[in-house]
Amino acid sequence: MENKNYNTVQKQKILEMLKANSHHHLNADEMLFILNAKQLNVSRATLYRYLDVLVQTGEVRKYIFAEGEKACYQYIEDKNHCSSHFHLMCTECGKLIHLDCGKVAELINHIEEEHNFMVDPGRVVIYGICSDCKKEINNA
Amino acid sequence: MENKNYNTVQKQKILEMLKANSHHHLNADEMLFILNAKQLNVSRATLYRYLDVLVQTGEVRKYIFAEGEKACYQYIEDKNHCSSHFHLMCTECGKLIHLDCGKVAELINHIEEEHNFMVDPGRVVIYGICSDCKKEINNA
């Protein structure tokens, strides 16, 4: 790794904030808002710079959705583990569900064997609506 | 649909160009370059405006990849059909493969029944490397 990784308050707080929100994705504005609310001002530049590092090391995943086009970031609990399965992303609430399931492995195998296509599971996101949001929509 | 859809040369040429390149995705610059090469100057604004319409009607799909972050567009042959299956996207050459396969339907059913998550198949893209590019990489 090329960075000498000095330990600074900013980095600590950014990482802490990401871990506390590992259940959903955040964009830069949202992150700065959260940090601000905690009386810690981090500059936008520093945030982006550190996010880049975290994405490179695999600790954080970066998403870009066609609608918003604003980059969203999310802390990945177990980076090695998370490259081997698919993710379900709720387009309503942003919740990320780890789909660690034999059926996925089955489909990946099928695609690689029968369709001769090498899948990169870590990048695959299955969009849809989670059970909680489905309830809310039905109740509305 | 809210647009009265006047027929103009620009729209015709844009759609024609998209259809001719339906096997892969293009970004705005590439499209303008192609149009230019054919001696038809379309303004960037017009291109973006029409692309928006096409995306809304489902004739064109918009992709944003985390790396490039530049929006890519691709004509969808059969928009109704394409909302019911997954797509394989080669990250090397941009080829889009329609994965119309029982295994996909199986996984979708499984996710909806067992994981209680309503999948939106039209938005799902499985990234990886296609057989042609795999060969090239191996030969290199």
Added chain:
DNA sequence: TTGCGTGCAAAGGTTTTGCATGGCA
């Protein structure tokens, strides 16, 4: 003391928008 990390402001690149003009129906 060394040199990485930070903050600020400016730049960068893509996409969107306002406005006057042009062209389809």
Added chain:
DNA sequence: TGCCATGCAAAACCTTTGCACGCAA
């Protein structure tokens, strides 16, 4: 003729970068 579509340029937007200063080790 009415009004949508176009082109231009400017604006908007998110993100990156240059530079000087501050701070970790």
